[in-house]
Amino acid sequence: MQRIGVFVCWCGSNIAATVDVVQVAQALAKEPGVVFATDYQYMCSQAGQDLIGAAIKEHGLTGVVICSCSPRMHETTFRKTCQKAGLNPYMVEIANIREHCSWIHKDKPTATEKAVILGRAAIAKVHLNAPLTAGTSPVTKRALVIGGGIAGIQTALDIADAGFPVDIVEKKPTIGGKMTQIDKTFPTLDCAACILTPKMVDVSQNEKIDIISYAQVEKVQGFVGNFSVTIRKKARYVDESKCTGCGLCTEKCPQKKVPNEFNLGLDTRRAIYIPFAQAVPKVATIDPDYCSMLKSGKCGVCAKVCAAGAIDYKQQDELITREYGAIVVATGFEPIGMDKFDEFAYAQSPDVVTSLELERLMNAAGPTGGTLLRPSDGTHPHTLVFVQCVGSRCDGGEKGKPYCSKICCMYTAKHAMLIRDKYPDTEVYVFYIDVRTPGKNFDEFYRRAVEEYGVHYIKGMVGKVTPQDGKLKVQASDLLGGRQLHIDADMVVLAAAIEPDKSARPLATMLTASMDTNDFFTEAHPKLRPVESPTAGIFLSGACQGPKDIPETVAQAGAAASKVIGLLSKDALTCNPCTAQPDELKCNGCSSCENVCPYGAISYIDKPFRGPNRTTLIRRVAQVNPAVCQGCGACTVACPSGAMDLQGFSNKQIMAEVDAICR
């Protein structure tokens, strides 16, 4: 019989307000095997942990039940507490009487009764707990960063700085991400390229960093410390090792009418292209959708002009498989499509642009060389209307997104300010729901736009934009003035909401990392573990976790890197000892368990058993590799003879819980 101690936590008033903790402790003290039961205000505090440790020693406890918050919160804390007191850490069970009881019920007697039942189930389980010892598994000292934007770049640089090799996988032909398309950054107005491109060069020159561009992750296997990742490096039809990036081919290619995605389709590029002058790696790429040689076998101009002989029309996709200890997701964001917002006439008029398109129109390396001109006729616009929250903060979320995209208020203030500064003859109107400027020097920046630069900020939404006689008729409401406004604008700029990159969802499935309903990656704890995914070994960097600006992204990228460095610095990781264990006497070697194991942790050996009349029988029995088993339990149910069981969640333990609840 176990000697069980029960510790009921008040959690201040979080539990104690709706659960009579004293009564719970008294009721549970009467359960079989319970030799000690008490309650305390904060079990997780030092004093609370000392109390547990002292009770283990004083009463010779062999099992501990803690009635407190979710085991997802403090299970590790309490396991450590018990370990310090000399008890096997796996002799601890937690009854979740906060998230699953006190916080969801209002009636005190009902909640108290439920807390007692939950405590009883935990006691029933702990009776059947067995001491477990965690094994160790080695750590591959190499990290993978998925996404080569500013988040991925910063994470890779910081990891490499600590001496660990890093691979960056980028789906585009160059790293740099969205920041390369931005002209100036708020609130300092320094040039994005001037602060980003040196970092891109650092990445390319760093011996520890390997850039795998124009590539995508195709398959992820393994677990923390031991991931095996297959990366598809798409054929760019140019030998990267030979191409010097001279750019001659991109000038001579006869196919001139390819929409240039770097300038968001505002101008065109050739079928063979280098996305922009500072691209890293600076290597040409052939777009197979437009190249005549690849489509019909007629052309070959680029091969003729290439002095380095780098063009290879027969190049195939390459599959690279590498081992990693940690994976960082830095897949970033993209602006949402404007097809659901017909009222703003985005599809009807080229003069209605998104903010990112405006960014290109104001960029010295952009299609207009940095002069702000109307895309329709190339004239200088005199009246500009900015529409905020296009697709952000949409109730119901059918048309847009329910969340605030966070960066739009600030970049719109930046655009408005830059336009007024460069072209003082223009009138700039900004229609907003709220102006949100939480951030260092953000509100000062916005106030400068209003006070110094005379930008007209109007609280209200734009109802309709109608293209008419070369102008854009803007109908809007002025909520504070209580009137309808009609503005004849030359250009309308839409602050499109941002959403996670489309590649994030399939990637999350491959990584088994969880996402929220908006497809942003979920963090392990929203406050205390913001850069880790709940899946061990997967870390989050940048806007893939939620909308954020550049400084926040860089900060998070560094934080993710430090977590990766912490992981890679270890020589071995403690495994989860809750692994499957076959009963060899019951096992008949049928392979049912092997077939369902997602990790290939089960193998078979021929083992001698004592047969009748002093004979020896050789039987095929299952064997579980505890370093590979992740403890899902699929095999335990698949086993027809009931030979397989899961330590820590055994059949008997779960049934004991069921019995205790139904009692």
Added chain:
Amino acid sequence: MQMNQEFKPTIVAFCCNWCSYAGADLSGTNRLQYPANVKIIRIPCSCRLNPMFILRAFQRGADGVILCGCHPGDCHYTTGNYYARRRMTLLFSLLDYMGIERQRTRVEWVSAAEGAKFAATMNDFVDTITKLGPNRRLEDLRCKSE
């Protein structure tokens, strides 16, 4: 009628550790109410649920059993919930054969972000079971005297 109002069903909810248990935690964190009849048992993955556990719960007097796991395709262990889904389909046909009301067992996919869905599911399930009345067919009264 009086009987029905007093009937408080016992409901066992098996939740996978990675999605649904976290979803249940979230509904707690957000203070979303659902009846106290629901008692949650944590299992590592929905595929850890042996159909035997459900029969055991009914035998011991549970009035309803619900299994919650990650959405198909989102399983922490890649494929566990697919196994669970197949096994539950088999169990459902067995329960049908035995004449147990179909509504007493349910499978729902609840992600770690769906606290509201968890609470709504539990409210609905408790409601269904309350209307259905107590489980008499499978309950083994001998277990109670132990």
